[in-house]
Amino acid sequence: MAIVEPGKRPGPRIEQSRVFSKKFARGKKNGYAGLMLTSLVDMFTIIVIFLLMNFSANGEVLYMSKDIKLPDAYHGAQLERAPVISVSGDAVTFDGRQVASTDELVKGDVLNVPELEDALRDERRRYETIHAQDLEHPFRGLVNVQADRKIPFKVIKRIMFACNQSGFGNINFAALAKEGEGPRKVALK
Amino acid sequence: MDAEINLVPFIDLLSCCISFLLITAVWTQIAGLQVSSSGGPPEPQQKQEQTVDLKLLLTEKGYQLTMPGAAVEIPKVTSAGGGAAFDRRSLADKLKTLKTSLPDQSAITVQPEDAVAYDDLVSTVDICLGEQLRNVTVAPLN
Numbered sequence: 201m202a203i204v205e206p207g208k209r210p211g212p213r214i215e216q217s218r219v220f221s222k223k224f225a226r227g228k229k230n231g232y233a234g235l236m237l238t239s240l241v242d243m244f245t246i247i248v249i250f251l252l253m254n255f256s257a258n259g260e261v262l263y264m265s266k267d268i269k270l271p272d273a274y275h276g277a278q279l280e281r282a283p284v285i286s287v288s289g290d291a292v293t294f295d296g297r298q299v300a301s302t303d304e305l306v307k308g309d310v311l312n313v314p315e316l317e318d319a320l321r322d323e324r325r326r327y328e329t330i331h332a333q334d335l336e337h338p339f340r341g342l343v344n345v346q347a348d349r350k351i352p353f354k355v356i357k358r359i360m361f362a363c364n365q366s367g368f369g370n371i372n373f374a375a376l377a378k379e380g381e382g383p384r385k386v387a388l389k
Numbered sequence: 390m391d392a393e394i395n396l397v398p399f400i401d402l403l404s405c406c407i408s409f410l411l412i413t414a415v416w417t418q419i420a421g422l423q424v425s426s427s428g429g430p431p432e433p434q435q436k437q438e439q440t441v442d443l444k445l446l447l448t449e450k451g452y453q454l455t456m457p458g459a460a461v462e463i464p465k466v467t468s469a470g471g472g473a474a475f476d477r478r479s480l481a482d483k484l485k486t487l488k489t490s491l492p493d494q495s496a497i498t499v500q501p502e503d504a505v506a507y508d509d510l511v512s513t514v515d516i517c518l519g520e521q522l523r524n525v526t527v528a529p530l531n
Contacts (some may be wrong), residue, residue: 251410276420
């Protein structure tokens with residue numbers, strides 16, 4: 201027969217009861233501390249909803265650079281995937297590869313930019329080769345240009361000329377999308 | 390009847406969702422302003438007889454809106470920073486008036502000088518698009 205501590209002992213039914221068994225519990229306490237998970241789940245749910253609202257299935261079309269501060273636009277459309285020409289204060293890059301120096305483009309008098317034109321022609325050739333059998337996606341000559349807000353039009357003009365020479369006639373100027381009334385807020389900023 | 394829902398797998402799922410969404414989140418929304426360059430193929434207009442050859446010049450003095458038989462100057466204004474800035478509000482008002490008198494007009498040629506900044510060019514194109522002038526062509530002034 202088992203040796204038991206003298207004193208009050210609960211019966212089998214009381215021992216199994218959640219409420220009344222605590223009255224008879226002695227000695228070591230239960231090591232499990234119950235965490236309140238409800239508030240944690242609430243917080244997670246709010247974060248997921250917020251992130252889902254910001255979610256974009258298109259992903260990043262442009263390479264965002266610290267050197268390029270884009271201007272604001274209130275009536276822009278969504279950018280499509282296309283070759284990207286980036287113009288910072290230092291360099292002109294095509295799909296991340298430097299093709300010219302911005303200083304050279306500012307100083308030069310001629311319009312053409314041979315390196316950029318070659319890169320664009322290669323891109324066009326590549327696209328036409330890949331989509332040779334794909335009649336639903338003909339070459340549209342679409343190119344995205346992202347430039348720092350202070351870049352003079354002289355540089356943009358030469359880039360546009362290079363695009364034009366290579367068959368890229370549809371140019372998308374990249375800008376930061378803003379909500380609102382446009383000119384009313386833009387004016388005199 | 391006191392059954393508790395096991396929240397641990399639910400928290401695991403939410404953690405995975407949060408990680409995925411944080412990694413793929415796009416924090417800056419980029420817009421595109423589509424323009425044609427001066428040598429590109431012109432967009433066909435449906436009613437050519439009711440449209441005019443509209444040009445918007447960006448010079449160091451300000452905007453100059455020209456059309457056959459008329460020209461409007463919109464001089465620069467003093468900005469909050471003290472420098473001279475293009476008067477975008479007046480341009481929007483002029484284009485709105487023009488659009489009222491020529492509702493079928495959708496083409497405009499923007500011609501900036503070499504020194505005009507990309508910011509001013511984009512803002513001008515943005516204003517044109519905002520006033521339903523959808524076929525914007527950018528051409529050099531000189």
